Amino acid sequence: GDSVTQMEGPVTLSEEAFLTINCTYTATGYPSLFWYVQYPGEGLQLLLKATKADDKGSNKGFEATYRKETTSFHLEKGSVQVSDSAVYFCALSDPGSGNTGKLIFGQGTTLQVKP
Amino acid sequence: DAGVTQSPTHLIKTRGQQVTLRCSPKSGHDTVSWYQQALGQGPQFIFQYYEEEERQRGNFPDRFSGHQFPNYSSELNVNALLLGDSALYLCASIRTRVNTEAFFGQGTRLTVV
Numbered sequence: 001g002d003s004v005t006q007m008e009g010p011v012t013l014s015e016e017a018f019l020t021i022n023c024t025y026t027a028t029g030y031p032s033l034f035w036y037v038q039y040p041g042e043g044l045q046l047l048l049k050a051t052k053a054d055d056k057g058s059n060k061g062f063e064a065t066y067r068k069e070t071t072s073f074h075l076e077k078g079s080v081q082v083s084d085s086a087v088y089f090c091a092l093s094d095p096g097s098g099n100t101g102k103l104i105f106g107q108g109t110t111l112q113v114k115p
Numbered sequence: 116d117a118g119v120t121q122s123p124t125h126l127i128k129t130r131g132q133q134v135t136l137r138c139s140p141k142s143g144h145d146t147v148s149w150y151q152q153a154l155g156q157g158p159q160f161i162f163q164y165y166e167e168e169e170r171q172r173g174n175f176p177d178r179f180s181g182h183q184f185p186n187y188s189s190e191l192n193v194n195a196l197l198l199g200d201s202a203l204y205l206c207a208s209i210r211t212r213v214n215t216e217a218f219f220g221q222g223t224r225l226t227v228v
Contacts, residue, residue, distance in 0.1 A: 004157075034216065043119075043205055044158070044219040089157055097163075100216050101148040101209045102171055105157030 002027045006090050013080055013113050021075040021088055021109045023064075029095025033066050033073040034058075034103065036089045044089065047075075071095035078112045085112070117142060118221035121206050127226045128196050136191040136223045139206030146170075147189040149181060150205040158205055160166065164189050165211060193225075201227045 007022040025033065032051045034075070036044040048057030053068035062077045073090060091105040120139045125228075128134050140147050146165040162174040164183035178194045183195035193200055207217040222225050 036219075043221040046209075046216050046218070049216055091157075097171055099146065099209060100212055101163050101207060101211075102145050102160050103148075103150075103158070103207075103217060104160070107157045110157075 002094060002104050003032070003094060004090050004106035006088075006103055006109050008109070010110040010112055011022070013111070015113055015115055016079045017113075019075070019077040019080045019084075019111065021111070023073045023088075023106060024091035025071050025073065025077065025090075025092050027071075027092055027095055031092035031095045032100060033064070034093070035064055035073070035075050035092045036091060036105075038058075038087045038089065038108070040079055040086070065099055073076055080111070082113045085111055085113045102109070117194060118216050119206055119208050121204075121220035121223050122223065122224060125224045125226075127228060130196055130198060130227055132196050133192065133194045134225060136193075136204050136206075136225070137188065137209075138191070138206030138220060139188045140206075141218045143208045144208035144215070144218070145187050146209045146211045147183060147187065148207045148209075149173070149189070149191045152205055152208065152222070153204040154202070157228075161191070196227045198227050201225060 035047040048115040050066035052096040070087045091099045091103045094102040149161040152158040156182040162172040168184045178227045185188045207224045218227040
């Protein structure tokens with residue numbers, strides 16, 4: 001079945017360092033891809049999305065490119081801040097579901113940014 | 116504009132009991148999905164409701180059931196609680212005809228003792 005695999009964490013960086021969180025997926029159709037962020041004690045917030053191959057999603061300095069040839073959607077940010085410390089989830093929408101309400105998530109990657 | 120709201124925020128139940136969690140979708144949204152997030156894991160899809168009917172279901176036992184009301188709000192019911200049901204339960208809503216991205220609530224933290 002469809003699945004999402006993320007790099008294991010935690011990832012610990014110093015402020016202003018470059019961030020990459022790897023995400024690869026397996027899907028039989030053409031899913032949309034998402035990155036969600038979860039701050040401590042909160043629900044999930046959509047960070048960015050891409051709906052077709054070669055699309056680049058971007059938001060708040062984060063970006064990710066939908067790479068169909070490598071089935072990847074890696075999250076990057078050029079300069080992280082302490083406030084970026086959170087858990088990041090890569091997800092895909094089930095192509096067979098017909099909507100984005102059924103998401104398949106990776107296991108999450110914890111990012112800790114130190115001053 | 117209120118986003119997705121869930122109640123209660125925290126709940127403690129005893130093994131074998133039953134629990135009901137509630138969700139109000141974002142304004143303008145008509146489809147509600149429920150997820151279970153165990154500690155340190157990604158959310159797992161439980162089921163989805165649209166037009167007051169269960170439309171899709173994940174790999175969860177029949178102890179997990181739900182309901183959607185005419186105002187699009189939804190309930191998640193879990194019977195015969197097990198210790199393993201302890202988790203954060205998340206509700207997400209979308210506007211089906213437009214197929215917006217899913218908006219999530221803050222979740223209900225359920226602890227089974």
